[in-house]
Amino acid sequence: MAAQNAVRGEQMAAGIADSALEDASHAPATAHAAVGIASAARAHGIPDARVVSRTESEAVLDVHIPASSDYFDGHFPTFKLLPAVAQIDLVTDYARACFGTSKGIRDIKRCKFIAPLLPEADVRFTLGYNAGTISFKLTDCVSGAAYASGTLRA
DSSP: OHHHHHHHHHHHHTTSOHHHHHHHHTSOTTSOOSOEEOOGGGGGTOOOEEEEEEOSSEEEEEEEEOTTOGGGTTSOSSSOOOOHHHHHHHHHHHHHHHHOOOSSOSEEEEEEEOSOOOTTEEEEEEEEEETTEEEEEEEETTTOOEEEEEEEEO
């Protein structure tokens, strides 16, 4: 068990659970793969993303945003919400894990924050990647209501 945890820790340190991506790349686009994506989000109390589907240029991930995440600290004490900068941070983390993009952002072409993202939300991250451009859409896993969308260059 300790050896498995050490291996898993090494995979997370690399920013991705390689075996999870290999498994997900062979799953049909509509299948709900039982694999996860480990990312730097774990440092903020966000559990591994569940891969819904993944291809070379698109990834669909389900992510639970717990109230205990430090992303909510101080933003705001009486009405917690996930800051826009944290949403972009998660998008770039998952894009790096899925597509090998850089963590940095060269420019933001378009970003729209449509509704507040509250603690305990289950969020679907739909990410696209083409020629250095990342497109994203964040929606509620249950209702499909939109939280955010945009395009940036990594």
